Amino acid sequence: MRSREAKKFLLGLLLAEAGFTAAAALLFGAGTALLVALCSGTCLTMAVRFCIRRAQEIDQLSEYLASVYAGGEILDIRTQREGELNALRDDIYKITTILGQQKAALEADKRLLADFxxxxxxxxxxxxxxxxLQTELWEDKAVPACEKDQCACNVAQAAERMSWLVEQLLKLCRLDAAVVRFEQKPNDALDLLRSAAQSVRPLCAGRGVTVEWTGQQVSCLxxxxxxxxxxxxxxKNAAEHTKRGGKVTLSCEGNALYTEMTVENDGPPIxxxxxxxxxxxxxxGKNAAPGxxxxxxxxAKAIAQGQGGTVRAxxxxxxxxxxxxxxxxxEAVTVLSLGSHPEAVF
Incomplete structure (x- = not known):
């Protein structure tokens, strides 16, 4: 046994046994002293066995914790028995399980970060x-001035694309970190559809696609x-997956529980x-637009979930x-108008 407290405890028991035996011999004679010695020896033996078993169990727990700390497997060390040591086993199991889950989550986050x-x-x-490439062409003296002007336009387009990409990534990072504070207020869902349709109007016009919005004029929190x-x-995704001459439709409807805003197009099925x-x-996807x-x-999914909403396809x-x-x-969804708004076609 490596426990100093256990050794002191057993030494105290041994001295107590010797003292009781000596006192019995002086007061009651040799026979009584022998009986006291036998009883004390039995108690001492049981105490020694108990201390040894307890020390072994503690050593096992220490080895298990060292194994877990080194990255070993988390085992179920709980028992159905009662006692302080078994209660400690239960607590250790709970703690190691939580730590294991946190470790797995951190490893998953690390992999996601690396992939990201x-x-x-x-x-x-x-x-x-x-x-x-465009910079090299710009610096080439043999390149005509008209081509250099095109190089400048190409550089501007590439820089604009990078700026847009960085902006979108920053939005995703803010949403992932849960630092975005959503100001959820009642909004006219049909007005949201109109604004979204106007935003993609140039893209749709360039692709020969019609965009329209329709639905109930309902409030959306x-x-x-x-x-x-x-x-x-x-x-935008719908417009990019719609062939020339197709149509993108934005619609909305609501009830006392929720408001839904739908974007549908004439593209190939998913x-x-x-x-x-x-x-x-x-x-x-296989039908993704170039670029x-x-x-x-x-x-879109992160924005919906951040507000307690959902998005489905x-x-x-x-x-x-x-x-x-x-x-x-x-706040219940407020129906502002029971009739449908006339379709607005761009």
């Missing part, structure tokens, strides 16, 4: 390479700026293989359909 940085580097590599960001990303990956950042980064849907009758749902919370 790799994806960011990959996305920035293309515009940086374009800027370097949300942060206007961030929700508009999510809607615009969904509408395959079953793509559904699990739709909202993963930097993921691009697509793959963070718009991920950003499904294949509708016309084509892919994405729906944002925001719950009423303490």
């Amino acid at each position: 940085l790799g994806d960011v580097a990959h996305q920035l590599k293309t515009p940086i390479a374009a800027i370097l 949300c942060d206007r700026a961030w929700t508009l960001e999510a809607l615009t990303n969904l509408a 395959s079953q293989e793509e559904f699990p990956h739709l909202f993963q950042r930097f993921w691009r 697509s980064v793959g963070i718009g849907l991920a950003l 499904e294949n509708g009758i016309r084509g892919p359909r994405f729906t944002l749902r925001f719950y009423a919370g303490d």
Whole structure:
């Protein structure tokens, strides 16, 4: 036994036994002293065995903790027996289990961070390479002045793309870190759809796609700026997956529990293989538009979840359909107009 306290305890018992035996011999004779010695010896033996067993169990717990500290497997060391040491086993198991979960979460975060940085580097590599190439052409004296002007335009476009990408990544980082303070107030859902449609109007016009909005004029409890960001990303994604001559439709409806805003387009249906990956950042589907980064849907999901809402994707009758749902919370959804707003077509 390595415990100094246990050794002192056993030494005290041994001295007490010797004292009782000597006192019995002096007061009651040799026979009584022998009986006292036998009883004391039995008690001492039991105490020694108990201390040894307790010391062994403590050593086992120490070895187990050392193994866990070194990265070993977390075992279930709990028992059904009662006692202080068994209560300690239960507490150790609880603590090690929590630490194991925290370790797994940290390792997962580390892997996600590594993947995220790799994806960011990959996305920035293309515009940086374009800027370097255009700079070399600009410095080449043999390049005509008209081509140098085009080089300047190309550099500006690449820089603008980098600026946009960095801005989107910063938004994602703020949402992931839960530092965004959403100011959830009643907003006119139809007005949000109109603003989102106007934001993607140039993109739709360039692709020969029609965009419209329709639905009930209902109140939606949300942060206007961030929700508009999510809607615009969904509408942009829909426009990029719609063929020339197609249509993107934004609609809304609400009840006493929630408000839904839907973005639907005439594009090809989403395959079953793509559904699990739709909202993963930097993921691009087989029908993704050239130059697509793959963070718009991920950003829309983060914005919805940050406000206690949801976003879902499904294949509708016309084509892919994405729906944002925001719950009423303490304030019920207010129906501002029972009739439908006339369709607004750009």
